[in-house]
Amino acid sequence: MDSDHQTYRxxxxxxxxxxxxxxxKADGRIQGSMHLCCGQEAIAVGVCRALEARDxxxxxxxxxxxAIARGLPxxxxxxxxxxxxxxxxxxxxxxxxxxxxxxxxxxxxSIVGAGMPIAAGAALAAKFDGSGAVxxxxxxxxxxxxxxxxxxxxxxxxxxxPLVVVxxxxxxxxxxxxxxxxxxxxxxxxxxxxxxxxxxxxxNDADAVREAAATAVARxxxxxxPSLIEAMTERLVGHYDLDPQHYRPRxxxxxxxxxxxxxxxxxVIGERRAAELDREVERELDQAVAEAEQVRFADTSTVGDHVxx
Amino acid sequence: MSDxxxxxxxxxxxxxxxxxxxxxxxxxxxxETLVFGEDVGLPGGPxxxxxGLRQEFGxxxxxxxxxxxxxxxxxxxxxxxxxxPIVEIMFADFFFVAxxxxxxxxxxxxxxxxxxxxxxxxxxxxxxxVPGACAQHSHAVEAFIAHVPGIRVGLAADPQQAYxxxxxxxxxxxxxxxxxxxxxxxxRGPVPLDRPIEPVGGARVVRRGGDVTIAxxxxxxxxxxxxxxxxxxxxxxxxxxxxRWLSPLDLDAVMESVARTNRLIVAHEASLTGGFGAEIAxxxxxAGFDLLDAPIRRVAAADVPMPAxxxxxxxxxxxxxxxxxxxRELLAF
Numbered sequence: 099m100d101s102d103h104q105t106y107r108x109x110x111x112x113x114x115x116x117x118x119x120x121x122x123k124a125d126g127r128i129q130g131s132m133h134l135c136c137g138q139e140a141i142a143v144g145v146c147r148a149l150e151a152r153d154x155x156x157x158x159x160x161x162x163x164x165a166i167a168r169g170l171p172x173x174x175x176x177x178x179x180x181x182x183x184x185x186x187x188x189x190x191x192x193x194x195x196x197x198x199x200x201x202x203x204x205x206x207x208s209i210v211g212a213g214m215p216i217a218a219g220a221a222l223a224a225k226f227d228g229s230g231a232v233x234x235x236x237x238x239x240x241x242x243x244x245x246x247x248x249x250x251x252x253x254x255x256x257x258x259x260p261l262v263v264v265x266x267x268x269x270x271x272x273x274x275x276x277x278x279x280x281x282x283x284x285x286x287x288x289x290x291x292x293x294x295x296x297x298x299x300x301x302n303d304a305d306a307v308r309e310a311a312a313t314a315v316a317r318x319x320x321x322x323x324p325s326l327i328e329a330m331t332e333r334l335v336g337h338y339d340l341d342p343q344h345y346r347p348r349x350x351x352x353x354x355x356x357x358x359x360x361x362x363x364x365x366v367i368g369e370r371r372a373a374e375l376d377r378e379v380e381r382e383l384d385q386a387v388a389e390a391e392q393v394r395f396a397d398t399s400t401v402g403d404h405v406x407x
Numbered sequence: 408m409s410d411x412x413x414x415x416x417x418x419x420x421x422x423x424x425x426x427x428x429x430x431x432x433x434x435x436x437x438x439e440t441l442v443f444g445e446d447v448g449l450p451g452g453p454x455x456x457x458x459g460l461r462q463e464f465g466x467x468x469x470x471x472x473x474x475x476x477x478x479x480x481x482x483x484x485x486x487x488x489x490x491x492p493i494v495e496i497m498f499a500d501f502f503f504v505a506x507x508x509x510x511x512x513x514x515x516x517x518x519x520x521x522x523x524x525x526x527x528x529x530x531x532x533x534x535x536x537v538p539g540a541c542a543q544h545s546h547a548v549e550a551f552i553a554h555v556p557g558i559r560v561g562l563a564a565d566p567q568q569a570y571x572x573x574x575x576x577x578x579x580x581x582x583x584x585x586x587x588x589x590x591x592x593x594x595r596g597p598v599p600l601d602r603p604i605e606p607v608g609g610a611r612v613v614r615r616g617g618d619v620t621i622a623x624x625x626x627x628x629x630x631x632x633x634x635x636x637x638x639x640x641x642x643x644x645x646x647x648x649x650x651r652w653l654s655p656l657d658l659d660a661v662m663e664s665v666a667r668t669n670r671l672i673v674a675h676e677a678s679l680t681g682g683f684g685a686e687i688a689x690x691x692x693x694a695g696f697d698l699l700d701a702p703i704r705r706v707a708a709a710d711v712p713m714p715a716x717x718x719x720x721x722x723x724x725x726x727x728x729x730x731x732x733x734x735r736e737l738l739a740f
Contacts (some may be wrong), residue, residue, distance in 0.1 A: 191519045195519055205520075214480065220488045223490045246480065249472070249476050257469070266481065369431060406557065406581050406722075
């Protein structure tokens with residue numbers, strides 16, 4: 099399949115996955131708050147395309163798209179979201195705590211910025227284990243104000259760790275515009291303070307993201323240390339699934355919908371091809387949802403398993 | 408052939424030298440070991456715990472910036488990816504600078520991944536009350552940590568325990584926090600080297616007596632033994648149980664002792680309210696109600712922020728005399 103088609107398909111898959119989660123919650127099959135990534139998918143798609151199987155990543159609580167882009171099976175994700183005994187986390191993690199060792203997916207994280215030092219730790223391991231692996235940490239714009247993120251950027255630079263930091267700047271630090279929460283124009287300009295290269299890209303252009311990520315990954319893999327990518331995007335949905343978004347100016351979401359990745363890609367691949375891929379995606383999702391429904395719920399006697407080795 | 412010719416070598420070394428020996432063993436025998444922290448590398452640690460290790464083992468021993476969150480998170484991530492990190496938190500009080508990584512991160516990962524990720528990491532720290540040290544350098548933190556499911560917690564009462572428990576912690580594939588006693592760092596004692604690595608867990612009975620059980624850990628073990636000597640002069644004989652590990656907790660050892668003595672004192676250096684003595688008291692009261700001839704009494708620091716002045720500290724911190732006094736009260740019940 100052509101690269102643009104693949105990109106469209108994967109972004110569409112993530113988008114429809116997220117929308118399917120909303121349906122499943124309305125049906126009572128998913129319980130609990132979810133942080134959906136509608137509009138931001140191109141960042142995960144672009145970055146993951148620059149990674150290899152041996153690499154590691156930590157992501158935010160808005161991580162369904164990252165999990166899908168990294169290749170985690172959809173049935174496992176749906177089953178996990180429904181609290182079933184999924185192959186992912188057996189219902190222990192839920193929406194915001196996916197974790198998959200086989201995919202180098204060190205996990206989503208509900209604590210803003212906390213995955214950053216953990217990703218640095220994975221990079222530290224790579225320095226000694228001869229794997230040549232790099233470690234990616236995806237954080238939001240708001241996380242750039244967390245102390246641990248600052249600490250890690252400095253330490254990773256000092257220790258020259260093979261780390262790539264991807265800031266998904268959707269211009270909202272939870273419910274507050276990031277512009278009122280940072281003292282500088284951009285976040286990328288902080289990179290120089292840590293002695294690392296920084297680049298700002300259009301996060302809604304998966305190819306641009308992939309290119310920036312590939313450069314950062316190559317730098318890290320060759321011993322050049324960490325870099326920072328600030329990927330600009332907009333979220334089309336709330337901070338959490340039931341967020342009424344009163345804090346967003348009138349017309350902002352509609353305007354964002356004219357700039358989102360799928361709207362950009364549809365004219366590139368053509369409406370007919372887009373409609374075909376849309377149908378494929380629906381079939382894939384419907385199948386995964388149906389398979390997930392067959393996954394049993396964990397026996398309550400297992401609730402104490404794996405607290406310790 | 409004499410017995411000593413067959414015995415493993417025993418070194419007469421200090422507590423901190425025993426820590427150093429355990430770290431040296433890990434770096435030599437376990438190639439995935441990393442040792443890091445503030446001033447841990449070239450300076451050899453503020454108390455000498457890692458003295459000489461970077462010189463001998465190179466890059467696997469290194470210094471970090473003053474960044475507890477980054478350090479602890481890095482230990483977690485490196486462990487998840489197959490290293491065996493040993494990270495030092497310089498003073499136990501500094502755990503709180505980065506407590507998220509302990510409570511919200513480290514303790515959950517094995518559980519949420521259902522064993523898919525192992526965290527074979529060890530965090531070493533030290534705690535003590537020492538004259539001139541203020542509240543921010545005097546916390547005993549075991550209760551905060553042992554409260555969290557998913558973490559193993561141990562406290563060594565002497566050089567041999569320091570060596571053996573740290574080796575057990577390092578060899579364990581669970582995240583383990585060992586809390587050393589800074590006040591004991593220069594205490595000298597026999598340390599058998601090269602014994603088989605024991606698993607994490609298990610209390611030890613350091614003194615046998617039939618009148619009262621004193622359950623304790625860390626520096627208070629020595630105070631309990633001194634209290635026992637004071638009491639023995641009056642014909643009162645105490646069992647002293649050094650719990651060593653608070654997670655896993657060897658309640659059986661305490662119950663076995665209380666079954667013989669029928670009276671229990673729990674002594675710890677941490678402040679009274681919410682201290683881990685409360686947990687032990689609750690468990691023994693539950694499992695051993697019929698065994699008890701007196702209420703369970705805890706001897707602990709007063710519920711005040713630790714003052715720096717030595718004369719004020721003496722009325723806050725528990726010691727052998729206060730333990731002995733508490734025993735006499737129980738016997739008079």
